[in-house]
Amino acid sequence: MDMQTLIDKCRAGESLAEDDPQVQELLTQSGQEAQKITVKLNASYNTQAEIVDLFSELTGRTVDPSFVCFPPFYSNFGKNITLGKNVFLNIGCTFQDRGGIHIDDDTMIGMNVTIATLNHGLEPDQRQLTTPEPVHIGKNVWIGSSATILPGVTIGDNAVIAAGAVVTKDVAANTVVAGIPAKFMKNI
Numbered sequence: 001m002d003m004q005t006l007i008d009k010c011r012a013g014e015s016l017a018e019d020d021p022q023v024q025e026l027l028t029q030s031g032q033e034a035q036k037i038t039v040k041l042n043a044s045y046n047t048q049a050e051i052v053d054l055f056s057e058l059t060g061r062t063v064d065p066s067f068v069c070f071p072p073f074y075s076n077f078g079k080n081i082t083l084g085k086n087v088f089l090n091i092g093c094t095f096q097d098r099g100g101i102h103i104d105d106d107t108m109i110g111m112n113v114t115i116a117t118l119n120h121g122l123e124p125d126q127r128q129l130t131t132p133e134p135v136h137i138g139k140n141v142w143i144g145s146s147a148t149i150l151p152g153v154t155i156g157d158n159a160v161i162a163a164g165a166v167v168t169k170d171v172a173a174n175t176v177v178a179g180i181p182a183k184f185m186k187n188i
């Protein structure tokens with residue numbers, strides 16, 4: 001298996017045995033690459049253009065120059081992040097993106113937001129098995145500080161996720177959700 005096959009399997013939501021030596025080697029390679037890039041991003045001052053270039057290197061895709069990130073930023077994979085135009089990431093965001101994170105245009109993500117896209121098997125003998133599920137964040141979404149978005153969630157356009165919310169299921173467009181787990185608060 002090569003890296004592109006691994007990425008394709010993750011995007012398809014295929015479970016992977018973390019204890020498979022071939023899978024482990026690829027995950028180690030990708031993790032080391034992501035770590036090298038995020039250290040460059042986080043360890044010294046970078047201009048906005050340099051941050052865009054580093055994110056392009058991290059994701060393996062051209063990132064629009066309108067993208068803004070205030071480091072530090074953390075990712076354990078990097079190759080499965082897609083960013084639209086005018087996306088803003090505040091300080092301390094963590095993306096576990098192996099399952100795929102797609103963020104549409106004009107979305108703002110607050111400080112210390114975590115987006116996770118992997119689950120381990122529930123049964124003890126299945127803990128080494130990971131199942132990726134993508135997260136899709138629509139256009140003009142606002143995610144408040146310290147929110148956590150769990151695997152498989154889709155957040156509709158113009159939605160607001162309150163600070164500290166834990167989003168475990170899809171969020172409808174033009175709504176506000178809050179709490180643990182996040183629940184509907186009101187329509188916008």
